Amino acid sequence: AVRRTTVPQIAARKGGVPIVSLTSYHAHTAAIVDKYADFILVGDSLGMVMHGMETTVGVPLDLMIMHGRAVVRGTKQALIVVDMPFGTYEESPNRAFRNAAKIMKETGCGAVKLEGGKRMAETIHFLVERGIPVMAHTGLTPQSSHVMGGFKTQGRDEDTWAAHEDDAKAVADAGAFSVVLEGMVERLAARITKQIDIPTIGIGASVECDGQILVLEDMLGLNPRPPKFVKVYGDLLNQIESAVATYAEEVKARTFPSDDEVYR
Ligand code: KIV
Ligand code: NA
Numbered sequence: 001a002v003r004r005t006t007v008p009q010i011a012a013r014k015g016g017v018p019i020v021s022l023t024s025y026h027a028h029t030a031a032i033v034d035k036y037a038d039f040i041l042v043g044d045s046l047g048m049v050m051h052g053m054e055t056t057v058g059v060p061l062d063l064m065i066m067h068g069r070a071v072v073r074g075t076k077q078a079l080i081v082v083d084m085p086f087g088t089y090e091e092s093p094n095r096a097f098r099n100a101a102k103i104m105k106e107t108g109c110g111a112v113k114l115e116g117g118k119r120m121a122e123t124i125h126f127l128v129e130r131g132i133p134v135m136a137h138t139g140l141t142p143q144s145s146h147v148m149g150g151f152k153t154q155g156r157d158e159d160t161w162a163a164h165e166d167d168a169k170a171v172a173d174a175g176a177f178s179v180v181l182e183g184m185v186e187r188l189a190a191r192i193t194k195q196i197d198i199p200t201i202g203i204g205a206s207v208e209c210d211g212q213i214l215v216l217e218d219m220l221g222l223n224p225r226p227p228k229f230v231k232v233y234g235d236l237l238n239q240i241e242s243a244v245a246t247y248a249e250e251v252k253a254r255t256f257p258s259d260d261e262v263y264r
Contacts, residue, residue: 005038005079007111007133011177013038014199019178019211021201022219025050025067027074029216034075041113041213042068044083044143049217056142059085061099068107080109081135086143089114093126100132113180115141117167121174128175136171139164139205140183151227153204155188165192172196180213181205183229204229 013019019038024030025046033040046067047059068082082103089096100112111133114120124134139154155164164184171179178199181189189205202209204227218226220234250256 021213027070030071030074039079042082072108081111082109084114093123096123118170121170124174136176137180138167154184168192172198
């Protein structure tokens with residue numbers, strides 16, 4: 001049996017071979033990603049991608065647990081990280097511990113991720129001390145999009161850099177094993193990567209980060225309007241459309257099912 005990538009193995013990749021990561025919410029796709037990714041994130045972006053929500057704010061804990069369990073079942077190699085959804089960890093370290101423990105027990109994942117810098121440092125420390133590995137997430141934090149007035153690239157104004165740098169230092173000092181830097185200007189992400197001793201995972205950030213992550217459906221070409229920072233490596237939208245269109249024609253023409261697809 002192949003042993004899964006561990007949290008210390010990810011932490012040890014600081015400044016080394018870049019860490020490969022993608023999201024997955026689904027057993028069959030996770031099994032493919034598992035062959036190539038060091039860790040797989042069951043992101044709360046599943047609210048938008050899988051369930052048609054406008055933001056991630058409405059994602060319930062049980063939904064994260066259902067998808068987390070599916071991805072753990074579908075994989076054997078990658079570290080599985082599950083997002084803590086909005087409203088399940090911000091209030092207090094105790095509440096965060098209770099919900100993070102529930103996620104870990106019910107999914108079998110190896111770590112959780114939560115959004116926020118300085119303001120979440122105490123909670124990150126509390127969880128890590130009690131056996132829950134935490135990946136942090138700073139910069140553009142989609143769960144705060146209502147406060148920020150949308151999904152806004154961070155660090156365009158250099159006066160804000162110190163605050164972002166303090167956030168990244170705070171989560172590293174608190175014991176996070178890694179931090180996602182999302183949606184920030186390239187030079188800021190590169191600076192933060194040099195300043196802290198845990199791996200940074202970039203999304204809309206910098207090639208200088210210690211690793212990269214993308215939403216799987218975005219990079220596969222399933223999102224009709226992908227954000228600028230996505231490189232589209234696949235053509236799923238067109239492939240699915242042409243498969244469905246061909247199927248529809250064959251059903252109507254009675255050419256499907258053919259002899260091959262029926263029991264004689
Ligand atoms: O929910 C998500 O997919 C994420 C990644 C984009 C980092 O948090
Ligand atoms: Na997320």
